[in-house]
Amino acid sequence: MTALSLRGIRKSFGAVEVIKGIDLDIDSGEFVVFVGPSGCGKSTLLRIISGLEQATSGDTVFDEEVVNDHTPFERGVAMVFQSYALYPHMTVAENLGFPLKLAKADPQEIAAKVKAAADILQLGPLLDRKPDQLSGGQKQRVAMGRTIVRSPRIFLFDEPLSNLDADLRIEMRLEIEKLHKRLDATMIYVTHDQVEAMTLADRIVVLRDGSVEQMGPPLDLYENPVNTFVASFLGSPRINFLNVELLDSDASSCKLLLADGSHVTAPFSAGTASVGEKMKLGVRPEDLSASGGDFSIPFRMEIHERLGPTSYLYGRSGADSIVAEYRERGAVTPATLTTLGVNSAHAHLFDANGLSVRNRQERVS
Amino acid sequence: MRRASSTMRRLRRHVANSWAWAVVGAFLVFALFPVYWIVLIAFRPRDDIFQYPAALMPTNLSLDNIRFIWFGTETSEPIIGFLGNSMLISVISSLIALSLGVACAYALGRFRIGGGFLPMWILSQRFLPPIALVVPLYLMYRQFGLLDTYFGLVILYATFTIPIVVWLMMGYVESSPPELEEAAYIDGAGYWTAFTRIALPVLKPGLSVAAVFTFIFIWNEYVLAFQLAGDDVATITVYLPRLRSAVAELYGEIAAASLLSVIPAIVFAGVMQRFLVRGLAFGGLK
Ligand SMILES: Nc1ncnc2c1ncn2[C@@H]1O[C@H](COP(=O)(O)OP(=O)(O)OP(=O)(O)O)[C@@H](O)[C@H]1O
Numbered sequence: 001m002t003a004l005s006l007r008g009i010r011k012s013f014g015a016v017e018v019i020k021g022i023d024l025d026i027d028s029g030e031f032v033v034f035v036g037p038s039g040c041g042k043s044t045l046l047r048i049i050s051g052l053e054q055a056t057s058g059d060t061v062f063d064e065e066v067v068n069d070h071t072p073f074e075r076g077v078a079m080v081f082q083s084y085a086l087y088p089h090m091t092v093a094e095n096l097g098f099p100l101k102l103a104k105a106d107p108q109e110i111a112a113k114v115k116a117a118a119d120i121l122q123l124g125p126l127l128d129r130k131p132d133q134l135s136g137g138q139k140q141r142v143a144m145g146r147t148i149v150r151s152p153r154i155f156l157f158d159e160p161l162s163n164l165d166a167d168l169r170i171e172m173r174l175e176i177e178k179l180h181k182r183l184d185a186t187m188i189y190v191t192h193d194q195v196e197a198m199t200l201a202d203r204i205v206v207l208r209d210g211s212v213e214q215m216g217p218p219l220d221l222y223e224n225p226v227n228t229f230v231a232s233f234l235g236s237p238r239i240n241f242l243n244v245e246l247l248d249s250d251a252s253s254c255k256l257l258l259a260d261g262s263h264v265t266a267p268f269s270a271g272t273a274s275v276g277e278k279m280k281l282g283v284r285p286e287d288l289s290a291s292g293g294d295f296s297i298p299f300r301m302e303i304h305e306r307l308g309p310t311s312y313l314y315g316r317s318g319a320d321s322i323v324a325e326y327r328e329r330g331a332v333t334p335a336t337l338t339t340l341g342v343n344s345a346h347a348h349l350f351d352a353n354g355l356s357v358r359n360r361q362e363r364v365s
Numbered sequence: 366m367r368r369a370s371s372t373m374r375r376l377r378r379h380v381a382n383s384w385a386w387a388v389v390g391a392f393l394v395f396a397l398f399p400v401y402w403i404v405l406i407a408f409r410p411r412d413d414i415f416q417y418p419a420a421l422m423p424t425n426l427s428l429d430n431i432r433f434i435w436f437g438t439e440t441s442e443p444i445i446g447f448l449g450n451s452m453l454i455s456v457i458s459s460l461i462a463l464s465l466g467v468a469c470a471y472a473l474g475r476f477r478i479g480g481g482f483l484p485m486w487i488l489s490q491r492f493l494p495p496i497a498l499v500v501p502l503y504l505m506y507r508q509f510g511l512l513d514t515y516f517g518l519v520i521l522y523a524t525f526t527i528p529i530v531v532w533l534m535m536g537y538v539e540s541s542p543p544e545l546e547e548a549a550y551i552d553g554a555g556y557w558t559a560f561t562r563i564a565l566p567v568l569k570p571g572l573s574v575a576a577v578f579t580f581i582f583i584w585n586e587y588v589l590a591f592q593l594a595g596d597d598v599a600t601i602t603v604y605l606p607r608l609r610s611a612v613a614e615l616y617g618e619i620a621a622a623s624l625l626s627v628i629p630a631i632v633f634a635g636v637m638q639r640f641l642v643r644g645l646a647f648g649g650l651k
C-alpha cells in the first residue's frame with residue numbers, strides 16, 4: 001500500500017527554485033533514502049513531507065489523503081534532526097514524554113510508553129539526565145526514542161548520524177535498521193553518506209539540483225547507474241572513468257580506443273552511440289584485477305594501500321587516475337604490474353553527456 | 366563597581382604584567398573611591414563630616430544618618446515609601462516590557478515579521494533623549510489625568526524599555542536553533558505552546574540580562590519621574606535630591622540614602638546573575 005505520494009512537488013525560496021518537480025510513491029513499511037550532494041534539496045524535500053515547509057506547488061498525499069494544509073502533527077510524522085533538537089531544559093524522560101503530554105495522555109500511560117521506548121533504546125539509566133549530560137550517541141538515541149513513543153505514520157531522519165564518530169555511526173546505523181525491522185515502519189532517511197544509503201535503503205532516491213536523477217533498490221543503482229553522476233555517487237572507492245573513443249559497435253560488442261592508443265574489444269553494445277564519439281568507460285575498483293579479465297588496460301601503479309585482506313592500488317592509466325581493488329595478500333611490485341584486467345560484465349559505457357548507453361538504448365527503444 | 370571588579374578578574378587571568386596592575390589599580394581607586402566615600406560618611410557622625418582636612422579612614426561610627434533616613438523627620442518622609450514606589454514601578458514596568466518585548470523579539474527574529482525595517486524602527490524609538498519628550502508627554506499626561514500616578518509611570522517606563530528588550534532578545538532568538546520549536550510542532554505543539562514551553566525556557570539567560578537592564582534603567586531614571594510624577598508618586602531618584610534642597614548640607618543623610626537606594630539594585634542584579642549562570646549551563650544543545 002502506498003503510504004506517501006509526492007506529486008509534482010516544487011519549491012522556491014524567493015526567485016530560486018530548489019525543488020524542481022518531484023514525483024515519488026513510497027510504500028508503507030518501505031525504507032527510502034534520499035542521497036545527493038550538499039545543497040541538492042534533500043532537507044527541503046524532507047521538510048515538505050513533514051509539513052514544516054510548504055511546497056510552492058504540487059501535492060503531498062498520505063494514505064490517499066492530500067495533506068498539503070495539514071500541520072506536521074496532523075500528518076502524524078516524527079522526525080529526527082541532524083542537531084537532535086532535544087529540549088535542553090527537560091530531562092530525557094520529559095523529552096520522550098513531551099508529545100504524549102501535549103496530547104494530554106494520562107501520566108501512567110506516559111510513564112509506561114516512555115519506559116517501553118527507553119527499553120528498546122537502552123535509555124533506562126539516563127531517564128533523569130538533562131541533554132547536556134549525555135554523549136553524542138546517547139542524544140541520538142533519545143532523539144530516536146522521542147519518535148517512537150508516538151507510533152507515527154512516517155519516520156523522517158535528516159542526517160541523523162552525521163555528528164557521530166565513525167564507530168558510533170556504524171552502531172547507530174544497525175540500531176536504526178533494527179528499529180525499522182521491529183516497528184515495520186515507513187521511514188525516509190536523508191544522508192550524503194553513500195554507505196548509509198546502500199546499507200539501510202530498500203530504495204535509494206538520488207537527487208541532484210532539486211530533481212531525481214534515479215531511484216531504485218541500492219544494488220540496481222549500483223549495477224545500472226543511468227549516468228556518471230549516479231555511478232560516481234554510489235560505491236567507495238569511487239568508480240573509475242577511462243576516456244575512450246568508440247571505434248566500432250555492433251549488437252553484442254564494441255571496439256574502443258584507449259587514451260594510450262591501444263584498442264580493446266568489449267563484449268557489450270555501445271547502443272546508439274556513433275563511431276568516433278568520445279565516451280567514458282566506467283569500471284568499479286572491484287571489477288579491475290591484476291590478472292585475468294576480459295580485456296586489459298595499461299596501468300602505472302603509484303601507491304599500494306593495504307587494509308588487510310583487501311587492498312587498493314592507486315595509479316594511472318594514461319591520463320586517467322585509477323583505483324583497483326586487490327585481494328591477494330602478497331605485496332605488489334609496481335614493476336611487475338603494467339596492466340589491469342577488466343571484468344567487462346560490470347563495466348559501463350557513458351556517452352559524451354554522461355548518460356549510460358544502456359539507459360540511452362532503453363530510452364530510444 | 367561590578368564592571369570594574371569583573372574587568373580585574375579577567376585581567377588577572379590573562380595578564381601577569383605589573384604595569385597592567387598599576388593601571389588597573391589606579392582605575393579601581395578612581396572608580397571605587399566615591400563609593401567608598403559614600404559608605405564612609407553614611408556612618409560618620411555629623412561633626413566628623415565637616416572636619417577639615419577630611420579623614421580618609423573611618424572615624425567614629427554613627428547610625429544617626431541611617432536612622433534619620435529610615436525613620437524620617439518632620440520635614441522629610443521615611444525612605445521606605447520611596448523605595449517601595451521605585452520597587453513597585455520598576456518591577457511592574459520591567460515585567461510588562463519583558464513579556465511584550467520577548468514576544469515581539471520572537472516574532473521578529475523567528476518569523477521575520479516586518480522584514481529588516483521593523484526592528485530598526487523599533488530601536489529608533491530610543492534615539493531621542495527622554496528629555497526631548499518631556500513637554501509633549503507632560504501635556505498628554507495632564508490631559509489624560511496620568512500625572513503623578515503609578516499607572517502613568519508604569520506605561521511610560523514599559524514603553525521606554527521595550528525597544529531595548531526587543532533588540533537584546535532578538536539576538537538571542539536568532540542564535541537559538543529553530544529546530545527546537547520545529548521538533549515541538551512535530552510533537553503536537555502549536556505556536557503558542559512551542560513559544561512558552563520550549564522557546565522561552567531556552568531564552569532564559571537572555572531574559573535575565575534584559576531584566577537587569579530594564580530594572581536598573583527604570584530604578585535610576587530621574588528626568589521623567591521628576592517631571593511627570595513626584596508628589597503623590599515619588600521614586601527614590603526624586604527623593605534623593607530633595608534632601609539637598611530641603612535643608613542645606615545633609616551630606617551624611619544623603620550618603621545614607623544613596624547607600625540604601627543602591628542595595629535593591631545590587632540584590633536584584635545578583636539574583637539575576639545566578640539565573641544567568643544556570644541558564645548558560647542549559648545552553649549546550651549539541
Ligand atoms: N529557508 C531558506 N531560504 C532560502 N534558501 C534556502 C532555504 N532553505 C534552503 N535553501 C536553499 O535550498 C537549497 C537546498 O537546501 P537543502 O537544505 O534542502 O539542501 P540539502 O540537500 O539538505 O543539503 P545538505 O546536505 O547540505 O544538508 C540550498 O541551495 C539552500 O541554500
Ligand SMILES: [Mg+2]
Pocket residue numbers: 042043044158
Ligand atoms: Mg540538509
